[in-house]
Amino acid sequence: SWWPGGFHVTPKISLICPESCLLIVVGVIIGLLLFYAGLTNVGPLTPNVFFLYMLPPIVLDAGYYMPNRPFFDNLVTILLFAVVGTVFNAMTVGMSLWAVGLTGLYGVEMPLLDTLLFSSIACAVDPIAVLAVFEEIHVNEVLYILVFGESLLNDAVTVVLYHMFEGYAEMGPKNIITVDYLAGVASFFVVALGGTIVGILWGLLAAFVSRFTHHVRVIEPLFVFVMAYLSYVSAELFHFSGILALTFCGITMKNYVEENISYKSHVTVKYAMKMLASSSETIIFLFLGVSTVNDNHEWNTWFVVMTIFFCTVYRTIGVIILTALANRFRLHRIDKVAQFILAYGGLRGAVAFALVLIVSDRIIPTKNMMVTTIIALVFFTVFIQGMTIGPLVRILNVPIKNKIKLSMNERILTRSMDHLMAAIEDIVGQTMGNYHLRDKFKYYNNKYLRPVLT
Amino acid sequence: MGNKSSLMLQPEEIAEIHQETGFSPSQIERLYSRFTNLDKTDNGTLSREDFLRIPELAINPLGDRIVHAFFNEAYDDRINFRQFMRVLSRFRPVKKNKENKLNSREEKLRFAFKMYDLDDDNKISRDELLAVLHMMVGANISEEQLANIADRTILEADHDGDHMISFEEFCSTLERTDVEEKMSIRFLH
Numbered sequence: 001s002w003w004p005g006g007f008h009v010t011p012k013i014s015l016i017c018p019e020s021c022l023l024i025v026v027g028v029i030i031g032l033l034l035f036y037a038g039l040t041n042v043g044p045l046t047p048n049v050f051f052l053y054m055l056p057p058i059v060l061d062a063g064y065y066m067p068n069r070p071f072f073d074n075l076v077t078i079l080l081f082a083v084v085g086t087v088f089n090a091m092t093v094g095m096s097l098w099a100v101g102l103t104g105l106y107g108v109e110m111p112l113l114d115t116l117l118f119s120s121i122a123c124a125v126d127p128i129a130v131l132a133v134f135e136e137i138h139v140n141e142v143l144y145i146l147v148f149g150e151s152l153l154n155d156a157v158t159v160v161l162y163h164m165f166e167g168y169a170e171m172g173p174k175n176i177i178t179v180d181y182l183a184g185v186a187s188f189f190v191v192a193l194g195g196t197i198v199g200i201l202w203g204l205l206a207a208f209v210s211r212f213t214h215h216v217r218v219i220e221p222l223f224v225f226v227m228a229y230l231s232y233v234s235a236e237l238f239h240f241s242g243i244l245a246l247t248f249c250g251i252t253m254k255n256y257v258e259e260n261i262s263y264k265s266h267v268t269v270k271y272a273m274k275m276l277a278s279s280s281e282t283i284i285f286l287f288l289g290v291s292t293v294n295d296n297h298e299w300n301t302w303f304v305v306m307t308i309f310f311c312t313v314y315r316t317i318g319v320i321i322l323t324a325l326a327n328r329f330r331l332h333r334i335d336k337v338a339q340f341i342l343a344y345g346g347l348r349g350a351v352a353f354a355l356v357l358i359v360s361d362r363i364i365p366t367k368n369m370m371v372t373t374i375i376a377l378v379f380f381t382v383f384i385q386g387m388t389i390g391p392l393v394r395i396l397n398v399p400i401k402n403k404i405k406l407s408m409n410e411r412i413l414t415r416s417m418d419h420l421m422a423a424i425e426d427i428v429g430q431t432m433g434n435y436h437l438r439d440k441f442k443y444y445n446n447k448y449l450r451p452v453l454t
Numbered sequence: 455m456g457n458k459s460s461l462m463l464q465p466e467e468i469a470e471i472h473q474e475t476g477f478s479p480s481q482i483e484r485l486y487s488r489f490t491n492l493d494k495t496d497n498g499t500l501s502r503e504d505f506l507r508i509p510e511l512a513i514n515p516l517g518d519r520i521v522h523a524f525f526n527e528a529y530d531d532r533i534n535f536r537q538f539m540r541v542l543s544r545f546r547p548v549k550k551n552k553e554n555k556l557n558s559r560e561e562k563l564r565f566a567f568k569m570y571d572l573d574d575d576n577k578i579s580r581d582e583l584l585a586v587l588h589m590m591v592g593a594n595i596s597e598e599q600l601a602n603i604a605d606r607t608i609l610e611a612d613h614d615g616d617h618m619i620s621f622e623e624f625c626s627t628l629e630r631t632d633v634e635e636k637m638s639i640r641f642l643h
Contacts, residue, residue: 331547331640408607409627415590417566417636419516424545426510427524429488430642436510443513446592 018386020132020285020349024379027289035293045287050354051242052233054280058128059243060228061277062152063250070145071251073434077326077334078149081342085150085318086123086157092317093310094119097303105302108366113169118370120161121356122311122377126349127151127243128281129378133347133386140399143338147345155243155351156192160184162355163239170363195241196248202231203252207453210253210260220265221272224257256453284350288378291353298369304376311348311377319343337396344389347381348374471536475543475556480643485542489535499532515589516569523568541565547638560625562637567624577618580604 071078094116101110130151134144164184168176206227213220228249235245258266319342323334334342356374361367393400406414418435425433463486468479477485490496492504505521506512514520524541525533533541543556544565555561570578570586584604591600611619611627619627 329640331638332635404630407610407627408603409611410631412587412590412603412607413566413628414631414636416516416569416586417633419514419590420520420566420569421545421637421639423511423514423517423520424542425639426508426514427492427505428485428542428641429491430639431510433639435639439514440510 016387018133018136018382018390020129020281021383021386023282023285024289024292024382027286028292029289030286031290031293034290045284045291045350045354045357047354047358050284050350051236054284055128055243055351055354056229056232056246057273057276057280058131058284059152059232059246060225060250061273062127062131062148063247064228064254064273066247066251066254067141067145068251070141071149072438074142074145074149077330078146078153080322080326081146081150081319082153083157085322086125086154087161088318088321089123089311089314090116090120090157090161092314093123093307096310096314097306100302100306105306106300107302108300108369110366111169111173113165113173114364114366117162117165117169117359117364118307118356118373120158120165121352121359121370122307122348122374123315124154124158124348124352124355125151125346126351127155128284128351129347129349129382129386130345132281132285132349133382133389134345137390137393138401139341139393140401142332143341143398144401146334146338146342150346152243152247156188156195156241158351158355159239159241160188160191163187166359166363191239191241192244194238195235195244198235198238198240199231199245199248199250200252202227202234202245203249204256204449204453206249206253207256207260210257211454213261217262217265220261221268224253224261224269225272228253256450259454288350288353288375292375292379296368297372298366299372300369303369304373307373308377308380315346316343337398340396341389341393341398344385344392347385348378349382350378353378471539475539476546477539477543477641478643481641482539484642485539486535489538499534500538501532515592516586519569519572519586519589522572523565526565526568526574542641545637545639545641547640548634557638559633562633563625563628564621566633566637567621570619577616577620578624579618580608583607583619 094112097119098110098112098115100106101115125147127148130148134147164187168180171180206223209223209227210220213223228246231249232242232246236242257269261269319339323339323342327333352374353371356367356371359367359370364370419439422433422435422439425431425436430436463483468482471477471482472479489500492508493500494504494507495501502518502521502525505524506518511517511521525531540556544561546557548557548559567578568574570582572582572585584600587600587604595603608617608619611623613623613626614620
């Protein structure tokens with residue numbers, strides 16, 4: 001992208017290094033300067049700033065420009081990775097870290113619930129880091145949407161696991177009863193569905209409002225941004241998943257809004273959104289670097305090594321198990337190379353960092369150590385995996401996204417093929433097929449939603 | 455329903471259909487029960503009306519075209535289970551190691567071509583294309599625009615200058631498209 005223009009002046013560096021790495025390096029340098037100038041504890045990346053101002057633009061951009069077709073075509077697989085995969089990783093990593101801790105290797109006492117809280121933060125794949133790296137390497141659409149979709153949709157799981165284990169840790173292991181476990185499972189559905197529904201409602205509302213803005217074209221982009229932001233804030237208000245709300249708000253409103261607003265507004269929305277997103281991406285990585293430099297670090301070599309080791313190993317195992325499962329119902333198998341990219345592309349980023357900062361050291365005495373470890377994990381994934389994934393994609397011959405403009409024939413014929421496949425699904429009576437559902441949605445959309453919203 | 459159908463379908467017949475189409479025995483039985491379900495007159499064959507009675511197919515803009523292409527296999531206006539399965543097997547996913555004549559790229563394309571070629575002369579004329587376009591876009595686009603699109607589409611595909619799209623020209627316009635993927639579904643067991 002265009003933003004940190006300076007890095008692209010030296011083309012060789014940007015070939016080896018994704019922008020996110022360079023930004024972190026610059027951030028660390030700034031942090032060191034501040035630190036030696038005596039300005040300790042500047043730490044600009046506070047959880048509030050991150051979640052309220054810096055995260056929403058990126059997620060909105062992602063949702064609004066989501067490639068809908070591959071996203072919904074692969075939704076089942078994405079959900080499998082995002083929900084089952086994240087829970088699997090969090091549990092296995094947490095248990096393993098705790099088991100290793102029993103040997104006394106870390107030198108500090110780590111109760112099971114604390115390690116589980118930690119692992120649920122550490123295991124969430126981060127949409128920002130994934131975007132920052134995958135935007136540059138251009139893998140094919142399906143692979144991209146699998147990693148990226150997982151990173152967006154796992155937010156609900158992360159939020160639930162995080163609050164659940166924090167709650168459990170506060171109650172103490174002895175006071176937890178079965179109902180609490182059930183409540184944890186139930187709260188997942190509330191958080192995920194709540195976020196999604198809030199997002200869809202705001203998206204529909206934004207589409208509806210944009211019908212009436214043709215007198216004052218200047219405010220059209222404003223409505224898009226404000227209503228989307230409101231979806232995020234109102235979801236967060238009820239502790240629903242804000243990321244899911246924003247993603248689905250973007251997906252929902254896009255088609256209708258684009259039809260209602262003027263061409264100029266459309267261009268404005270596009271550029272403003274891209275600019276906001278890449279500015280805040282830049283700031284996040286920069287701040288991440290700056291925040292690294294402070295004197296609260298508690299470096300625990302074994303804990304760091306074990307965390308990185310278990311996160312890598314269990315992500316790989318998880319991907320292998322889940323793709324084996326997914327390939328049973330997928331028309332197009334996820335092959336070995338794709339599995340590797342899926343496992344390897346699971347980058348951690350600022351979301352984990354901001355979440356670990358909110359952990360209260362009253363409940364978790366080892367908080368500082370956790371913060372340090374998360375930073376180490378983020379640096380490891382962003383630097384080592386982020387820097388090597390590009391060359392690996394070339395070496396392994398991962399299918400690259402091909403950008404060809406479709407001819408008139410191709411457009412018409414693929415569209416008629418979609419209708420054809422929907423009909424075949426209807427004839428054989430597979431009413432849950434992709435084509436069938438898409439056709440049904442299109443039918444109701446054209447009949448009921450579109451007339452109201454556009 | 456499952457009981458009834460498995461009683462009527464002989465094991466030898468399943469084996470033959472399996473041999474010919476590549477469907478697994480459980481898929482064949484499942485599809486047979488669907489077939490008998492659609493067969494309202496209970497005479498072992500389906501008519502066009504039986505297909506068009508499927509509610510979802512009735513709202514499919516290309517519904518009757520697809521049924522038309524389905525009956526290309528039939529000798530008269532009825533289709534028996536064997537023919538039904540032969541048509542459906544075109545939409546089986548292509549497996550690299552298993553060669554099957556019925557679900558090859560060419561057969562899939564042949565079916566798609568038949569949707570357009572209403573008069574069965576192996577050419578898509580401007581009118582035939584326009585009729586399909588009409589069904590797909592509905593009332594959103596003006597007559598003039600549609601005619602423009604149809605002209606451009608034919609101009610783009612037509613290599614021999616007869617203002618029609620032959621099957622060969624049809625295939626060559628879809629060279630870059632992953633037809634094997636786009637025209638396959640996973641049949642349930």
